[in-house]
Amino acid sequence: MEPEEDLASIVAAARAGSEDAWRRLVEAHQKTLIRLAWGLTGDRHLAADVAQETFVEAFVRIRQLRDDRAFGSWLWTIAVRTARRRRREPALPAPEGVDERTPEKELAGEELRRAADRALASLAPLYREALALAMDGKLSSAEAGKLLGCSAEAFRVRVHKARREVRRQLAGFLKE
Amino acid sequence: MEFPDDPQLDALLRDAAPEDVPAGFAERVVAASRAGQRASRVARIWLASAAAVLVLSPAIALLLTARPVPREASRGAAVSVAERPEAESFAVQFPAAERSGQQVMMGQINGKLFLTARPSREDSDELADLPRLPMSMAGSVSPDEPGPSMAVRFD
Numbered sequence: 565m566e567p568e569e570d571l572a573s574i575v576a577a578a579r580a581g582s583e584d585a586w587r588r589l590v591e592a593h594q595k596t597l598i599r600l601a602w603g604l605t606g607d608r609h610l611a612a613d614v615a616q617e618t619f620v621e622a623f624v625r626i627r628q629l630r631d632d633r634a635f636g637s638w639l640w641t642i643a644v645r646t647a648r649r650r651r652r653e654p655a656l657p658a659p660e661g662v663d664e665r666t667p668e669k670e671l672a673g674e675e676l677r678r679a680a681d682r683a684l685a686s687l688a689p690l691y692r693e694a695l696a697l698a699m700d701g702k703l704s705s706a707e708a709g710k711l712l713g714c715s716a717e718a719f720r721v722r723v724h725k726a727r728r729e730v731r732r733q734l735a736g737f738l739k740e
Numbered sequence: 741m742e743f744p745d746d747p748q749l750d751a752l753l754r755d756a757a758p759e760d761v762p763a764g765f766a767e768r769v770v771a772a773s774r775a776g777q778r779a780s781r782v783a784r785i786w787l788a789s790a791a792a793v794l795v796l797s798p799a800i801a802l803l804l805t806a807r808p809v810p811r812e813a814s815r816g817a818a819v820s821v822a823e824r825p826e827a828e829s830f831a832v833q834f835p836a837a838e839r840s841g842q843q844v845m846m847g848q849i850n851g852k853l854f855l856t857a858r859p860s861r862e863d864s865d866e867l868a869d870l871p872r873l874p875m876s877m878a879g880s881v882s883p884d885e886p887g888p889s890m891a892v893r894f895d
Contacts, residue, residue, distance in 0.1 A: 680756030
């Protein structure tokens with residue numbers, strides 16, 4: 565997205581009620597947020613819902629944001645909380661036609677996607693959250709640890725254990 | 741302790757991650773954000789109203805039921821109410837003495853005493869006889885006394 569100063573001014577405009585500024589923030593973060601939500605839930609059908617709820621909560625609470633330049637990490641914090649809440653709710657059947665793909669893509673990646681979904685879903689939430697934030701790579705270990713309520717060292721341990729387990733489950737897709 | 745990165749696994753997971761943003765996602769988010777903000781405003785107004793009602797209702801009820809004390813219980817010395825209030829929360833009014841032109845009231849809400857003094861209505865417009873402000877006020881509710889007592893001292 566734009567440099568930090570631009571981001572801060574767009575966030576300030578969104579806080580002042582500019583719908584256009586809010587739309588720009590959504591468009592700038594939607595893809596990475598959906599990816600993060602997938603990592604947090606291990607459910608690609610739930611990911612867009614979690615991302616949407618995260619954006620809505622962020623918009624409602626945007627006056628509480630202290631540092632406009634920290635909008636991204638603040639959004640990620642809300643996403644983690646939203647994903648935790650959604651995981652506690654009973655799972656809904658996957659909607660049809662949401663993930664439209666071409667036949668070629670289906671053949672090439674469907675097996676991997678399913679295996680990755682299974683691997684992520686099999687992780688305990690604290691390991692899955694750590695891996696999702698590590699994959700995203702926007703936060704340092706200290707920032708991610710703070711977000712998850714643990715130390716930077718504990719965060720790295722969680723990521724390591726999560727990677728080891730996912731690597732084991734996806735061994736067939738990895739080249740030695 | 742250092743843990744090595746696993747770029748190969750991370751790349752594989754990136755390949756497996758959702759690639760596309762659902763069509764019309766940003767529009768849906770903006771519309772839902774607007775609706776969420778409206779709902780939040782309504783909820784805040786409702787909560788503030790409910791809180792105001794909760795806070796003010798006992799005070800208004802007490803003021804409406806405040807009982808006057810006989811006028812001979814004069815100010816300038818301790819005054820008391822002969823009857824102990826039945827409720828833990830109460831308000832009693834000590835009518836102003838003629839010289840002071842003050843109305844004083846004492847009450848208790850949720851275990852906290854309050855004391856007030858204000859110019860009595862009939863005197864407040866009289867420039868020639870301005871009400872005198874109390875120098876000090878003290879009130880108490882004692883199990884040894886029949887009712888709440890209050891001392892008001894004027895200069």
